[in-house]
Amino acid sequence: MVNVAVLGFGTVGSGVAEVLTGHEDSIERKADGLIRLKYILDVRDFPDSPFADRFVKDFSVIEQDPEVDIVVETIGGAGVALDFTRRALEAGKSVVTSNKELVATQGYELTQLAREKGVCYLFEASVGGGIPIIRPLSQCLAANEILEIYGILNGTTNYILTRMIRAGLSFDAALREAQEKGYAERDPSADVEGHDACRKICILAAIAFGRHVYPDQVPTQGITEVTLADVDYAESAGKKIKLLGRAIRMEDARVCAYVAPHLVDQADPLAGVEDVFNAISVRGDAIGDVMFYGRGAGKLPTASAVVADVIDAARNMGHRRALFWEPGGQDAVCGADGLASRWYVRAKASTEALRAALPGCKLLARRESGGDEAACLTGRELTRPQLDQLLAGIELRSVIRVLD
Amino acid sequence: MVNVAVLGFGTVGSGVAEVLTGHEDSIERKADGLIRLKYILDVRDFPDSPFADRFVKDFSVIEQDPEVDIVVETIGGAGVALDFTRRALEAGKSVVTSNKELVATQGYELTQLAREKGVCYLFEASVGGGIPIIRPLSQCLAANEILEIYGILNGTTNYILTRMIRAGLSFDAALREAQEKGYAERDPSADVEGHDACRKICILAAIAFGRHVYPDQVPTQGITEVTLADVDYAESAGKKIKLLGRAIRMEDARVCAYVAPHLVDQADPLAGVEDVFNAISVRGDAIGDVMFYGRGAGKLPTASAVVADVIDAARNMGHRRALFWEPGGQDAVCGADGLASRWYVRAKASTEALRAALPGCKLLARRESGGDEAACLTGRELTRPQLDQLLAGIELRSVIRVLD
Numbered sequence: 001m002v003n004v005a006v007l008g009f010g011t012v013g014s015g016v017a018e019v020l021t022g023h024e025d026s027i028e029r030k031a032d033g034l035i036r037l038k039y040i041l042d043v044r045d046f047p048d049s050p051f052a053d054r055f056v057k058d059f060s061v062i063e064q065d066p067e068v069d070i071v072v073e074t075i076g077g078a079g080v081a082l083d084f085t086r087r088a089l090e091a092g093k094s095v096v097t098s099n100k101e102l103v104a105t106q107g108y109e110l111t112q113l114a115r116e117k118g119v120c121y122l123f124e125a126s127v128g129g130g131i132p133i134i135r136p137l138s139q140c141l142a143a144n145e146i147l148e149i150y151g152i153l154n155g156t157t158n159y160i161l162t163r164m165i166r167a168g169l170s171f172d173a174a175l176r177e178a179q180e181k182g183y184a185e186r187d188p189s190a191d192v193e194g195h196d197a198c199r200k201i202c203i204l205a206a207i208a209f210g211r212h213v214y215p216d217q218v219p220t221q222g223i224t225e226v227t228l229a230d231v232d233y234a235e236s237a238g239k240k241i242k243l244l245g246r247a248i249r250m251e252d253a254r255v256c257a258y259v260a261p262h263l264v265d266q267a268d269p270l271a272g273v274e275d276v277f278n279a280i281s282v283r284g285d286a287i288g289d290v291m292f293y294g295r296g297a298g299k300l301p302t303a304s305a306v307v308a309d310v311i312d313a314a315r316n317m318g319h320r321r322a323l324f325w326e327p328g329g330q331d332a333v334c335g336a337d338g339l340a341s342r343w344y345v346r347a348k349a350s351t352e353a354l355r356a357a358l359p360g361c362k363l364l365a366r367r368e369s370g371g372d373e374a375a376c377l378t379g380r381e382l383t384r385p386q387l388d389q390l391l392a393g394i395e396l397r398s399v400i401r402v403l404d
Numbered sequence: 405m406v407n408v409a410v411l412g413f414g415t416v417g418s419g420v421a422e423v424l425t426g427h428e429d430s431i432e433r434k435a436d437g438l439i440r441l442k443y444i445l446d447v448r449d450f451p452d453s454p455f456a457d458r459f460v461k462d463f464s465v466i467e468q469d470p471e472v473d474i475v476v477e478t479i480g481g482a483g484v485a486l487d488f489t490r491r492a493l494e495a496g497k498s499v500v501t502s503n504k505e506l507v508a509t510q511g512y513e514l515t516q517l518a519r520e521k522g523v524c525y526l527f528e529a530s531v532g533g534g535i536p537i538i539r540p541l542s543q544c545l546a547a548n549e550i551l552e553i554y555g556i557l558n559g560t561t562n563y564i565l566t567r568m569i570r571a572g573l574s575f576d577a578a579l580r581e582a583q584e585k586g587y588a589e590r591d592p593s594a595d596v597e598g599h600d601a602c603r604k605i606c607i608l609a610a611i612a613f614g615r616h617v618y619p620d621q622v623p624t625q626g627i628t629e630v631t632l633a634d635v636d637y638a639e640s641a642g643k644k645i646k647l648l649g650r651a652i653r654m655e656d657a658r659v660c661a662y663v664a665p666h667l668v669d670q671a672d673p674l675a676g677v678e679d680v681f682n683a684i685s686v687r688g689d690a691i692g693d694v695m696f697y698g699r700g701a702g703k704l705p706t707a708s709a710v711v712a713d714v715i716d717a718a719r720n721m722g723h724r725r726a727l728f729w730e731p732g733g734q735d736a737v738c739g740a741d742g743l744a745s746r747w748y749v750r751a752k753a754s755t756e757a758l759r760a761a762l763p764g765c766k767l768l769a770r771r772e773s774g775g776d777e778a779a780c781l782t783g784r785e786l787t788r789p790q791l792d793q794l795l796a797g798i799e800l801r802s803v804i805r806v807l808d
Contacts, residue, residue: 140528142712272673301691
């Protein structure tokens with residue numbers, strides 16, 4: 001029998017308890033043995049919970065109980081969660097988490113520690129909610145050199161953009177709707193400013209390319225400045241605006257990683273990813289493009305990914321090869337300035353001025369084209385500094401990269 | 405060091421040799437040791453191959469060499485491939501294959517044998533080419549009860565349907581084009597009659613639901629009877645025709661498995677899967693819907709899936725938990741007769757006659773609506789026998805299930 005302790009009884013933690021106990025028979029079959037939820041750690045009291053007898057408030061009870069094999073950390077953040085994760089690994093317990101902030105900032109240290117102790121640190125649920133991506137990337141695509149990984153990594157912003165595109169809502173109105181539906185937090189900044197997507201692309205980049213990429217190395221732009229005018233112009237060009245996290249292996253072996261809105265062609269499978277769904281594309285030298293699609297968040301999808309990691313840890317107790325990567329560094333990562341692409345530009349300018357600045361550009365029109373502005377797609381690929389040089393002296397309203 | 409023998413130097417086998425030797429460094433890192441291609445078995449001679457010194461013609465050389473740990477079977481079919489697979493497993497060697505026919509017909513026996521011998525029988529490449537699906541389904545979704553698995557499992561037929569839909573080619577013309585491009589065999593029957601998709605849904609069903617499903621238990625209909633008229637009518641209803649393999653867990657725990665063309669709504673992610681791409685959707689009770697998308701065939705994608713299995717077998721030598729399922733049986737599977745859905749019907753009949761037979765149906769029109777026929781979508785869900793009863797006496801030209 002394998003004993004599990006869940007840290008934090010919030011949305012994900014309570015989902016884990018529910019999935020672990022609700023699927024006991026089939027999990028026992030798959031794990032080759034019973035998995036018992038022995039403790040739940042939370043500072044709050046839950047006297048009416050069916051798990052009431054399993055609650056503890058002191059982590060050292062779990063830390064010092066030799067029967068506990070696997071600790072599920074769903075506290076979030078990089079404070080107490082880091083302390084408890086370190087202590088659990090030091091005590092020889094495997095740790096499974098959905099905590100993307102902790103993996104993105106401390107993943108190198110924690111995977112190393114797990115390796116030294118011969119236990120697992122698993123985090124399938126930290127990216128893409130229930131979508132299988134960490135394991136496919138590290139195992140199924142192991143025969144590939146990964147060239148690029150990119151995707152729609154945040155469901156909240158994808159919902160907002162979908163509502164702007166399909167219902168013509170402004171950003172503010174779509175955000176309010178997302179909050180009413182429970183898709184966005186009261187303080188939505190981690191989502192709408194791109195930080196959540198940034199953490200996820202850091203984790204994916206580390207696994208795909210083998211070195212840690214820290215969130216503060218990744219230029220991150222959210223969707224707060226995307227307007228309905230941009231949505232309309234994009235549509236007139238057969239494209240949709242999507243917030244993408246991207247990590248690309250450059251020729252010098254550095255990783256170009258960033259988060260920003262992109263114009264995505266409607267024929268691209270990513271364009272069809274709507275509402276709160278996520279999708280992650282991986283480009284490998286042998287496989288070409290593969291895409292993983294599903295619900296990127298939510299109690300049960302995320303909990304099911306956590307429990308799959310628990311089953312994996314349980315059935316490979318003692319001999320699962322740890323996920324790991326090399327430490328990061330300033331030499332490991334570059335921003336997107338050197339990455340050439342086509343661009344969408346909206347400016348306070350005449351069409352003539354825009355055409356003069358960007359010869360060969362494709363001018364765009366929309367239903368309510370304003371009198372004082374013009375928009376276009378550049379005809380050729382440019383880096384952002386090259387683009388800015390060409391547009392010097394023109395008052396820019398939006399500049400969005402085109403995904404080609 | 406782990407030694408590998410490849411059986412069959414055709415498209416996939418030569419791709420495996422190429423990937424294994426071309427990525428030696430990164431594979432060594434991922435497998436925690438060198439993987440050496442020691443033998444290639446083929447009846448033909450390849451004097452100019454860079455691997456010329458590794459060819460053998462007698463399987464017993466491989467069988468009796470205790471250095472060979474992993475045998476890659478890319479011969480195909482269920483004849484000599486079955487014999488060699490049995491003998492390799494009996495000799496305590498792990499076997500990795502891309503051979504869907506063998507897994508679909510003999511998978512129960514071979515996984516049992518592998519289990520008894522403490523080795524692996526792995527077949528990620530047998531479904532979806534390079535798309536990771538077998539491992540995500542068996543591991544990442546382990547905390548879910550799978551409710552349904554379905555998808556576009558054959559790239560050749562998807563290419564033909566795409567060309568019918570987008571270029572207005574007839575089935576015959578699209579098939580010829582697919583043959584010219586090398587996407588279809590000279591004898592295309594295994595693809596266009598649905599047998600290839602049938603084998604793949606059998607494998608997916610066994611893993612998802614835990615009992616063997618045999619190809620001869622699965623009603624299989626291909627795309628040879630799909631006409632441009634059907635394509636047009638479908639388009640007028642906002643739908644596309646796709647050949648799907650489906651396996652659904654019924655309330656009585658039987659598996660309803662079949663292969664047939666379906667009308668898929670254009671908003672469904674499957675509708676956007678074009679050309680030779682494949683996509684597989686899985687519905688779990690916790691995760692909801694997840695989809696896996698990519699190239700379903702081709703030398704390097706398929707080879708990369710084989711090599712990922714080789715790496716997995718190599719790094720878990722001696723303690724990888726085998727994939728397995730229970731034997732099949734007549735009680736395990738039911739056809740699709742009991743499965744209610746909406747239907748697309750095209751008949752030699754007047755619109756009035758069709759409306760009288762199917763009250764509440766939605767009549768469809770197309771550019772060149774013929775004088776002697778009418779088409780509609782049924783308004784409510786019906787089983788096929790119920791539909792046939794309502795349409796008794798009407799001359800049917802096409803009946804296609806709607807995926808809702």
